[in-house]
Amino acid sequence: MSYECGNSPARFVSLTCIATAWATLMKVKDIATAAGVSPDTVRFYTREGLLHPGRNPDNNYQEYNADDLRRLRFARKARQLGFSLPEVRRILEQADDHHSPCPMVRDVFQRRLADVEREIAELQQLRERMVAALSAWEDMPDGTPDGHTICRLIEHWDDPSASSCCGES
Amino acid sequence: MSYECGNSPARFVSLTCIATAWATLMKVKDIATAAGVSPDTVRFYTREGLLHPGRNPDNNYQEYNADDLRRLRFARKARQLGFSLPEVRRILEQADDHHSPCPMVRDVFQRRLADVEREIAELQQLRERMVAALSAWEDMPDGTPDGHTICRLIEHWDDPSASSCCGES
DNA sequence: TAAAACCTGTGACCAACTCACAGGTCAAAC
DNA sequence: GTTTGACCTGTGAGTTGGTCACAGGTTTTA
Numbered sequence: 598m599s600y601e602c603g604n605s606p607a608r609f610v611s612l613t614c615i616a617t618a619w620a621t622l623m624k625v626k627d628i629a630t631a632a633g634v635s636p637d638t639v640r641f642y643t644r645e646g647l648l649h650p651g652r653n654p655d656n657n658y659q660e661y662n663a664d665d666l667r668r669l670r671f672a673r674k675a676r677q678l679g680f681s682l683p684e685v686r687r688i689l690e691q692a693d694d695h696h697s698p699c700p701m702v703r704d705v706f707q708r709r710l711a712d713v714e715r716e717i718a719e720l721q722q723l724r725e726r727m728v729a730a731l732s733a734w735e736d737m738p739d740g741t742p743d744g745h746t747i748c749r750l751i752e753h754w755d756d757p758s759a760s761s762c763c764g765e766s
Numbered sequence: 767m768s769y770e771c772g773n774s775p776a777r778f779v780s781l782t783c784i785a786t787a788w789a790t791l792m793k794v795k796d797i798a799t800a801a802g803v804s805p806d807t808v809r810f811y812t813r814e815g816l817l818h819p820g821r822n823p824d825n826n827y828q829e830y831n832a833d834d835l836r837r838l839r840f841a842r843k844a845r846q847l848g849f850s851l852p853e854v855r856r857i858l859e860q861a862d863d864h865h866s867p868c869p870m871v872r873d874v875f876q877r878r879l880a881d882v883e884r885e886i887a888e889l890q891q892l893r894e895r896m897v898a899a900l901s902a903w904e905d906m907p908d909g910t911p912d913g914h915t916i917c918r919l920i921e922h923w924d925d926p927s928a929s930s931c932c933g934e935s
Numbered sequence: 936t937a938a939a940a941c942c943t944g945t946g947a948c949c950a951a952c953t954c955a956c957a958g959g960t961c962a963a964a965c
Numbered sequence: 966g967t968t969t970g971a972c973c974t975g976t977g978a979g980t981t982g983g984t985c986a987c988a989g990g991t992t993t994t995a
Contacts, residue, residue, distance in 0.1 A: 626972070637953060640975090645951095656960060658973060671916050674923060678899060679892055682951065692916045699908035702919050710896045717889045720882060723848060727879045730847060734872060751843050751871060795941070809944090810983055825991060827942060851982065 621663040622651075628661040632669045639669070647672055647686055679709045730754050790832040791820075797830040801838045808838065816841055816855055848878045899923050 629636045642648050643659065648668055650659035661669075668689055675685045684705055691698040733754070798805040811817050812828065817837055819828035830838075837858055844854045853874055860870060903919050915921050 624973075635953080636972090638951090641952060644975095656973075658960085667916065671921060674920050676951090677895070678920060678923065679896060689916065697908045698916065699919050703903065706896065706900065710893070710900065713889060713893050713896065717886060717893060720886045720889065724879070724882050724886060726846070727848060727875065727882065731875065731879065751840060751847065754843060754847065793942075804984080805941095806984055807982090813944095814982095825942075827991085845982090 621666070623661045623666070624658055625661075628666055628669060631666055632673060634669070634673065642669065642672060642682075645682060645686065647682070647689060678706070679713060680705065790835070792830045792835070793827055794830075797835055797838060800835055801842060803838070803842065811838065811841060811851075814851060814855065816851070816858060847875070848882060849874065 623631065625636045625639050629639045632639075639648070639661075643650060648661065648665045650661045650665060652658070653660050671689070672682075672685045675688065676682070680688070688698040688702060691701060792800065794805045794808050798808045801808075808817070808830075812819060817830065817834045819830045819834060821827070822829050840858070841851075841854045844857065845851070849857070857871060860866075899919075902923070906919060906922075908919075
């Protein structure tokens with residue numbers, strides 16, 4: 598799918614449109630489609646300062662160019678790689694200042710990888726707790742709340758990370 | 767650490783206090799300490815309807831009793847097991863109606879386990895993408911943005927999940 | 936009696952969008 | 966010429982589970 602000019606069907610792609618295409622000026626939906634994101638995301642990124650569209654003075658519509666599309670695609674790739682939006686913005690700003698953002702990219706990226714690995718470890722711990730609880734529940738009867746217990750499945754679950762020494766009830 | 771009455775040091779634990787202690791009426795900080803959470807969390811859970819403290823008409827302070835403490839501890843355990851707050855609230859409400867929440871607990875729990883496993887799988891995929899990118903970056907030079915590329919580390923990263931067929935620039 | 940520590944409710948903030956709303960613009964069909 | 970439908974605009978609220986801040990009232994401590 599290549600860029601289209603507006604949503605006119607092909608027979609209406611006129612000279613005007615071709616001229617516009619040279620400058621690749623796109624409206625929100627055009628750039629969204631080109632980058633494979635929703636128009637809301639485009640608007641959101643614009644609000645957040647990642648994209649800098651111009652304005653059509655006739656109708657106040659935002660006009661995105663090829664550079665915006667490059668930034669948008671870049672942002673999406675970076676997000677998939679685990680960069681946060683503020684990080685992406687900083688990267689783009691550094692590039693705007695003609696500094697290579699690559700050292701920062703490498704740096705942030707390594708920290709992010711560590712975060713992801715920590716998160717995975719935590720989730721795996723949770724998963725193990727859940728699996729253990731589930732198998733312990735296999736042969737526990739369902740109880741009826743009696744003012745002292747709510748659901749013994751949970752209450753009598755033995756939390757391995759709870760190291761309280763003197764809880765009394 | 768057993769329940770205390772207010773924050774009076776021991777010499778002030780008077781008859782009044784002992785009478786109160788029988789009913790185990792606690793203020794926000796007392797119950798928070800007893801359950802090992804922050805006072806803000808207690809207030810938040812109260813706002814969310816998980817706890818139902820009474821009121822001291824003298825000073826409009828909230829008064830939590832032993833049942834609230836049981837609910838609070840229950841909620842914390844359930845959260846550690848991966849239940850969401852709305853789920854915890856539903857469980858508590860069902861118990862308030864003298865229905866055994868256990869079948870629901872088992873049911874929700876299995877779905878939640880599946881979610882956690884999906885989440886782990888996604889994170890592991892992300893991790894693999896990141897590790898692959900990092901090793902591919904090893905021998906790539908840092909470039910300077912030139913109006914066509916921002917950071918080739920990211921732009922030239924080969925996204926395995928991108929199956930677009932005809933992107934042109 | 937004054938200061939410190941607590942209490943109250945309310946509202947903003949985090950991430951990364953998504954959805955809804957009210958009103959303006961534009962192209963095509965009748 | 967008008968109507969329909971699809972788009973555009975900005976703004977504000979919703980998502981999760983709390984956390985933090987604020988302004989003002991109360992209680993305890995020194």
